Amino acid sequence: MQEKRQIQPDLTRLKAIFFGAIVGLFAGAVVSVFRLLIEHMLILVQGIYGWLGQHPWWLIPWAILLVAIAFLIGHWVKQTPMIKGSGIPQVEGQLAGELDYAWWPVLWKKFISGVLGIGSGLFLGREGPSIQLGGTVAQGLAYRLGFTGTQRRLVIAGGAAAGLSAAFNAPIASTLFILEEVYHSFSTLVWLTALTSAVVANFVSNGVFGLTPVLHINYQQALPLKYYWLLLVLGIGLGLLGFGYQWVTLRVGKWYAKLTWLPRHLDGVVPFLLVIPIGLMWPLALGGGNQMIVTFAKQTPLLIPLIGYFILRFCFSTVSYGAGLPGGIFLPILTLGALLGAIGARSFVLLGWLPSIFVANFIIYAMAGYFAGISKAPFTAILLITEMVGTLHHLMPLAVVAIVAYITVDVLGGAPIYEAMLRQLVKPAEANADGVADRVEYPIGENSGFDSQQVRDLTWPDGSLLVAVRRGEREVIPNGDTILKSGDTLIIFTYRHNRAYVRQQLAKLNNSPHRLLD
Numbered sequence: 001m002q003e004k005r006q007i008q009p010d011l012t013r014l015k016a017i018f019f020g021a022i023v024g025l026f027a028g029a030v031v032s033v034f035r036l037l038i039e040h041m042l043i044l045v046q047g048i049y050g051w052l053g054q055h056p057w058w059l060i061p062w063a064i065l066l067v068a069i070a071f072l073i074g075h076w077v078k079q080t081p082m083i084k085g086s087g088i089p090q091v092e093g094q095l096a097g098e099l100d101y102a103w104w105p106v107l108w109k110k111f112i113s114g115v116l117g118i119g120s121g122l123f124l125g126r127e128g129p130s131i132q133l134g135g136t137v138a139q140g141l142a143y144r145l146g147f148t149g150t151q152r153r154l155v156i157a158g159g160a161a162a163g164l165s166a167a168f169n170a171p172i173a174s175t176l177f178i179l180e181e182v183y184h185s186f187s188t189l190v191w192l193t194a195l196t197s198a199v200v201a202n203f204v205s206n207g208v209f210g211l212t213p214v215l216h217i218n219y220q221q222a223l224p225l226k227y228y229w230l231l232l233v234l235g236i237g238l239g240l241l242g243f244g245y246q247w248v249t250l251r252v253g254k255w256y257a258k259l260t261w262l263p264r265h266l267d268g269v270v271p272f273l274l275v276i277p278i279g280l281m282w283p284l285a286l287g288g289g290n291q292m293i294v295t296f297a298k299q300t301p302l303l304i305p306l307i308g309y310f311i312l313r314f315c316f317s318t319v320s321y322g323a324g325l326p327g328g329i330f331l332p333i334l335t336l337g338a339l340l341g342a343i344g345a346r347s348f349v350l351l352g353w354l355p356s357i358f359v360a361n362f363i364i365y366a367m368a369g370y371f372a373g374i375s376k377a378p379f380t381a382i383l384l385i386t387e388m389v390g391t392l393h394h395l396m397p398l399a400v401v402a403i404v405a406y407i408t409v410d411v412l413g414g415a416p417i418y419e420a421m422l423r424q425l426v427k428p429a430e431a432n433a434d435g436v437a438d439r440v441e442y443p444i445g446e447n448s449g450f451d452s453q454q455v456r457d458l459t460w461p462d463g464s465l466l467v468a469v470r471r472g473e474r475e476v477i478p479n480g481d482t483i484l485k486s487g488d489t490l491i492i493f494t495y496r497h498n499r500a501y502v503r504q505q506l507a508k509l510n511n512s513p514h515r516l517l518d
Contacts, residue, residue: 013192020158020193023141024200027134027162031201032208034111034133035167038126041119042287049121049279049286063276066120070268073113077324078265083110085321086125086328087132089422091160092182094135095153097440097499098426103139110136113326117268121275121286123317127167128328131182134163134201149438149496157183157190158197166205169214170387171198177380181418185441187470187489213390215290215334215367217297219360222393227354228400234344234362235369235401239408241340242373245314246414249329250424252322267323274319278312285312289335293367296342297360303346310339329417333374334367334385341366364389365401373405376416429504431462435496440464442490442506449509450490456480461505464494 052058077083082090082101087110093099114129138159142152157178164174175195179186183194223231256267278285284292292309301309317332345362348354354362364385372381382398444450450458455466455478469476470489476482484490494502 012189016154016189016193017196019145019155020196021200023134023138023155023158023193024162024165024197025204026141027137027159027197028166028201028204030107030111030137031130031133031163031166032205034114034130035126035205036208037115038119038287041115042121042291045119045121045279046283046286049283053280059276063273066272066276067269069116069120070272071266073117073325074263074266074268076109076113077268077326080105080109082106083113083326084324085326086128086330086418086421087135087326088128088182088328088330088418089425091132091135091156092418093422093426094139095157095183096422096503097438097496098422098429098503099500103136103143107133107136107140110326117325117327118287120272121279122271122320122325122327123285123287123289123313123332124320124325124327125288125329125331125333126327127164127288127330129326130163130167131160131328132163134166134197135160138162138197149436153183154189154193158193161194162197162201165198166201168384168388169202169205169209170384171195171202173380173384173387174198174202176383177377180380181375181377181416184443185489186443187441213388215293215385215388217294217360217364217389219364220357223358223361223397227358228397230344230348230354231365231397231400232404234341234366235404236408237344238337238340238366238369238401239373239405239412241336242370242405243409243412243414245318245333245336245374246409246417246420248314248318249321249417250420252318253324253424256322256324264324268325271316271320271323271325274316278316282309282312285309288331289313289338290331293335293338293363296338297363300342300346300359300363303343303350306339306343306346310336310343313339330371333371337367337370338363340370361394361397364394365397368398369401369405372402373409373414374417376406376409376414378402378406426500429500431501432497433463433495434498437493438496438499439467440490440492440494440499440502440506441470442492442503442510444484444486444488444490445510446486448486450484450488451486453484454480455482455484458509460492461494461498461502463498464492464502467491467493 083106110129110133118124118126135156138155142155160182161174161178164177165171175198178194179191183190313336321329341363345359349356368381368385372378381402385398386392466478468491469478
């Protein structure tokens, strides 16, 4: 009698949830402590500046201390360059196979230098470092568990989502940000791992900080439809200024390079000294800006002070980030957006176009619009502000402002800020037939060079083999006659150390419609 074959259950998704939960637990704990230390240090520093205002003779020892911190962080940056800046481009490059780094030195140096830099009052955000910390914790767990290839990338993506979730208490937006902006993949295992990690990390963070949303803003009523035309004006303004922010942020590093008397790894001395007069005169402005957002939403200053605060934060946030210190631009972007929303609302009130009760509403809308334009991740922007503010009542105006700002930046030729930072970070890769077999998943967008092309008509990168095309819920085994379509995901086998070269070559075609690879 022929034995019946037992069908083994597919536990792949269950394993993704399990390991995602483990990653979320560890990453959530690390990032929650990181966030807690920054908040307490920032409160301490604000108190110190209040005391220094009455005891000015202590300013010189304080300045020496800040310079010493800048030298310490600069030394670590020189030793481990991967701790520089936000950390989001590093994680994105790691997931794309374009760079890699040892996890332990990055973890502890990014943690301590981030606390010292952001906690000292520099206009840097904790969210980018939190993403890198989460991804690096996951990288360490992957190393301990012996994960390689796709399995390693899955847990790193989960750790990155967990890091942002713990920093913002926004698990849904955190998951979408990793899928939309960092990993560029919406496959089932990726979003399942990332969402599980983000939810678990959010649970850990809520246990430390409570359930109150990070940017809880009270407003009197939803915006009536008759004022929606003002959202179009606001969105265009946010897009124009967002493009300006991109332009300055991507070039400020070159301006620092002109300071030939100062070694590049010690550029942080400049913002550490400049923050002293800011702390003495405007202590509320110190740090990433979440305290300023909540305070101004409750009691909004007049138009001229708002413009002054915007100029201050725009200039010093780019100075702080351009110095290469470990810290991000995520929260500073939201703060600038909130200030622009307040400026726009105050202007509309003075012109008689808007009642003053809607000023807080415009602060909320502008945060999403400014971030959507600069990051070119509108879905993330809408969900992020919704979760951070803690209400669903603003979805429609948030969507209007985000779309208009996004289109404005796109027309001006602006690129996603983190993708542009990654391009500055990595060098063009060469073909490398080294390492075990690995895979690259590459989505085909609209108006792509792949769209409507036959597989045989494309010159594929050296050392690569197209093995499948994911089309919806099914996978197609391709042959030379297979016609590729927008919305498809290419599944390509290559050598592990050749992934960066393959991705860069595919990107050339994807961004150049109807051209074959050289």
